[in-house]
Amino acid sequence: MSATAKFLKLLFVVQSVAGYEKETFGFPKRERGSSCDNTYTSDTAKNGSITSPGYPSPYSERTTCRYDFVGRGRERVQIVFQDFNLFHPTEDSKDCNDQDSLMAFMHIDGRMEKIETFCASSLPNPIMSNGPRLKLEFHGISGSRYSRGFKATYIFTEDFGIKSGVQLPDYPCAFVYNSSVSVKGHFHSPNFPGLYPRDTECHFYFYGNQGERVRLHFLYFDVEGVIPCEATTASDYVEFSNYMNRDRKYSRYCGQMNEFSVESDRVFFRVTFRSNDRLDGKGFNATYQFIDEEITPTVIMIPTNSGHHFKGVVSFLSLVVLLLSILSR
Numbered sequence: 573m574s575a576t577a578k579f580l581k582l583l584f585v586v587q588s589v590a591g592y593e594k595e596t597f598g599f600p601k602r603e604r605g606s607s608c609d610n611t612y613t614s615d616t617a618k619n620g621s622i623t624s625p626g627y628p629s630p631y632s633e634r635t636t637c638r639y640d641f642v643g644r645g646r647e648r649v650q651i652v653f654q655d656f657n658l659f660h661p662t663e664d665s666k667d668c669n670d671q672d673s674l675m676a677f678m679h680i681d682g683r684m685e686k687i688e689t690f691c692a693s694s695l696p697n698p699i700m701s702n703g704p705r706l707k708l709e710f711h712g713i714s715g716s717r718y719s720r721g722f723k724a725t726y727i728f729t730e731d732f733g734i735k736s737g738v739q740l741p742d743y744p745c746a747f748v749y750n751s752s753v754s755v756k757g758h759f760h761s762p763n764f765p766g767l768y769p770r771d772t773e774c775h776f777y778f779y780g781n782q783g784e785r786v787r788l789h790f791l792y793f794d795v796e797g798v799i800p801c802e803a804t805t806a807s808d809y810v811e812f813s814n815y816m817n818r819d820r821k822y823s824r825y826c827g828q829m830n831e832f833s834v835e836s837d838r839v840f841f842r843v844t845f846r847s848n849d850r851l852d853g854k855g856f857n858a859t860y861q862f863i864d865e866e867i868t869p870t871v872i873m874i875p876t877n878s879g880h881h882f883k884g885v886v887s888f889l890s891l892v893v894l895l896l897s898i899l900s901r
């Protein structure tokens with residue numbers, strides 16, 4: 573390739589990214605392979621699949637395709653990849669500059685902002701929009717006869733990709749975990765293991781039966797922020813509470829953490845996840861388990877008038893009666 577051709581090729585890439593919003597594109601339309609541009613609206617279908625042109629046959633060089641997703645109301649767009657195989661000279665999926673790539677753009681503060689770029693052949697994690705719209709842009713700059721391209725499914729959803737618990741209809745993002753329904757299970761941040769969407773608040777409410785507490789064990793935790801995880805440091809965070817409102821007993825959690833556990837004091841527990849309008853992480857994945865409140869000496873020696881403490885005393889007494897009846901046989 574001559575120097576001029578190289579320069580032109582570079583210009584093509586730069587302009588196609590810069591010219592994304594305004595259609596001030598310096599090249600004739602036919603050079604863009606624009607027949608592969610497509611708009612997907614939730615009014616037409618709530619889910620479906622998208623591919624690079626000709627998939628699984630190789631895409632041709634200088635292909636640019638836009639995939640525009642338009643949902644409504646509280647819908648979010650989630651993209652889940654099944655196959656991803658783009659030409660890359662080194663297979664280093666971190667360095668996507670000037671390489672065949674797929675970019676994700678979202679509306680942030682009224683602007684389209686590039687959130688992620690994927691290249692090479694490692695399967696991307698799911699993508700989720702922060703509102704009802706999402707744009708993907710595929711740049712097959714070089715291509716090769718060995719590169720299949722990509723295949724993914726899209727879904728317009730209101731469940732944030734959270735399939736456990738019962739979603740409360742009157743909240744933007746709230747899920748209930750009821751001991752009567754399931755004593756243990758999993759829960760995770762929106763779109764896990766993909767990046768969580770921006771400007772999103774999700775509540776996880778745990779309701780035990782009388783005499784129960786909930787034990788949470790976080791297997792993975794990566795929430796962008798710096799301790800003490802407050803708005804002043806522009807931190808995303810996870811908050812724990814024994815109440816519906818804030819509980820000073822627990823400090824907020826953010827940053828990258830090793831595995832850890834948190835337990836409620838009583839039957840009710842709340843976990844709240846909050847992301848702001850910048851920077852993202854993968855979020856968290858955790859297990860929950862409702863456990864019987866332990867009969868601790870303090871509970872037995874200092875009985876209070878609260879219901880479950882009373883129950884603690886009763887079960888201690890019945891244990892004594894049981895032991896006596898065994899011994900007296």
Ligand SMILES: *[C@@H]1O[C@H](CO)[C@@H](O)[C@H](O)[C@H]1NC(C)=O
Pocket residue numbers: 618619620727
């Ligand atoms: C996709 O939509 C069809 C109906 O259009 C529905 O039957 C199917 O369950 C949906 N799939 C998912 C994963 O939601």
Ligand SMILES: *[C@@H]1O[C@H](CO)[C@@H](O)[C@H](O)[C@H]1NC(C)=O
Pocket residue numbers: 748750751752753779
């Ligand atoms: C938990 O489930 C039980 C049994 O289905 C139900 O009676 C109770 O109201 C539920 N509690 C909450 C807080 O949803």
Ligand SMILES: *[C@@H]1O[C@H](CO)[C@@H](O)[C@H](O)[C@H]1NC(C)=O
Pocket residue numbers: 758760764765791857858
């Ligand atoms: C969360 O972690 C558990 C245990 O490693 C795993 O079984 C589960 O699939 C994970 N959930 C998600 C959504 O990745």
